[in-house]
Amino acid sequence: MKENTGHIAGLIQKFLNGQLTEEEQELLDAWLNSNSQNKKFLESFREAKHIEDDLAIFRQLDANKAWKKLNEKRSKGSRSFKRWSLGMAASIVFLMGSFILWRVALSPFESENKQVAIFKKQDVEPATSGAVLVLADGTKVSLNDDSTKTLAKNNNLIGNSNELVVKESDQPIPLQYNLLIVPKASFYKMTLADGTKVWVNALSQLKFPAQFSAKERRVILEGEAYFEVTPKKDQPFIVESKGNEIEVLGTHFNINAYSDQVRTTLSEGRVMVRQNDQRVELLPGEYAASYKDNLIKGKADLTHDLAWHNNEFYFKKETITNIAHQLSRWYDLDVTFRGNVQLDKEYTGSIERDVKLSQVLEMLSFVSDLRFEVEGKKLIIATRT
Numbered sequence: 001m002k003e004n005t006g007h008i009a010g011l012i013q014k015f016l017n018g019q020l021t022e023e024e025q026e027l028l029d030a031w032l033n034s035n036s037q038n039k040k041f042l043e044s045f046r047e048a049k050h051i052e053d054d055l056a057i058f059r060q061l062d063a064n065k066a067w068k069k070l071n072e073k074r075s076k077g078s079r080s081f082k083r084w085s086l087g088m089a090a091s092i093v094f095l096m097g098s099f100i101l102w103r104v105a106l107s108p109f110e111s112e113n114k115q116v117a118i119f120k121k122q123d124v125e126p127a128t129s130g131a132v133l134v135l136a137d138g139t140k141v142s143l144n145d146d147s148t149k150t151l152a153k154n155n156n157l158i159g160n161s162n163e164l165v166v167k168e169s170d171q172p173i174p175l176q177y178n179l180l181i182v183p184k185a186s187f188y189k190m191t192l193a194d195g196t197k198v199w200v201n202a203l204s205q206l207k208f209p210a211q212f213s214a215k216e217r218r219v220i221l222e223g224e225a226y227f228e229v230t231p232k233k234d235q236p237f238i239v240e241s242k243g244n245e246i247e248v249l250g251t252h253f254n255i256n257a258y259s260d261q262v263r264t265t266l267s268e269g270r271v272m273v274r275q276n277d278q279r280v281e282l283l284p285g286e287y288a289a290s291y292k293d294n295l296i297k298g299k300a301d302l303t304h305d306l307a308w309h310n311n312e313f314y315f316k317k318e319t320i321t322n323i324a325h326q327l328s329r330w331y332d333l334d335v336t337f338r339g340n341v342q343l344d345k346e347y348t349g350s351i352e353r354d355v356k357l358s359q360v361l362e363m364l365s366f367v368s369d370l371r372f373e374v375e376g377k378k379l380i381i382a383t384r385t
Contacts, residue, residue: 117358117362117371117374119375124377130161156211163191164180167193185332196217200225201225202330217236217238218237224257226306227255230250243290251266252266285302286298318347319347320337333377334378338380338382369384
């Protein structure tokens, strides 16, 4: 059955609204019966809210306008819509031109009998809350238990699988650093002694004292974390990361230091970023990036930079390499590429982070010519043959 993009979209829209005529119902039935995957695709739309607007955007086939409109809808917080925004927006980007849009009605896991995603074992679950705490004396404590317990002799460290709280102590405590380790497929929240809240991303480490010094509040970060700092005028808060110092009095910001580049993004307040003898001051909506001996600042994409903190994968002109790094950390995967995969090709879209791996790969399959093979914790990305 040769499919007409706008016509099929219109039929589905009318079907969901209960407005099909008898003749239109026959046409839709013929399309559904032409491929078993079409029925699955139609059922998936039943769960999506605001479907009329989504289908209208599909028919426009204007990538830039579609992304803008979808992004505006996403910002309004529709949970169901977020799960589909990758498929909607990025499909439009990828399927421009003469490619028949509604070919995506074929299952992204099986298109024309050529599988693009294979799970040899069970699906992979998303990251969960948990961490390992290494106390100053070297004692290791697992933070993967729901029960709350005291974790240190001075009784000022209390935690469970969801959060670690550092309580203020009336007794002086030597300035010794504890280490919070958040492995792959994990994330964690903690509250420091001054009330500052920190969300630590997967594959990250945060060093912190049980009690801050009187002059400053200093922590040391590897990986990524989002901070909401409690204001204290005479006791600046300093995050040290790979030769950078981010100094604040009270503000909200994100630091990404997974690679050699350290990127600080400010969402609220004001921060000073220092690297050697260079320094830049950030206002809300700005970022600073340091690489080797260079320190620059610019206008940030807050939706992109804070996506992980907002429980979202957000790809805006991301290469498959960058996407693979995110999937590796979040699902604890070893990712390899096979064949002539275009590592510099860019993809755009978003999906919530609390979904299984199969759903992320399903969305990626809408916008790429890639084939995914998963066996346990191994993900192989190859070109479709």
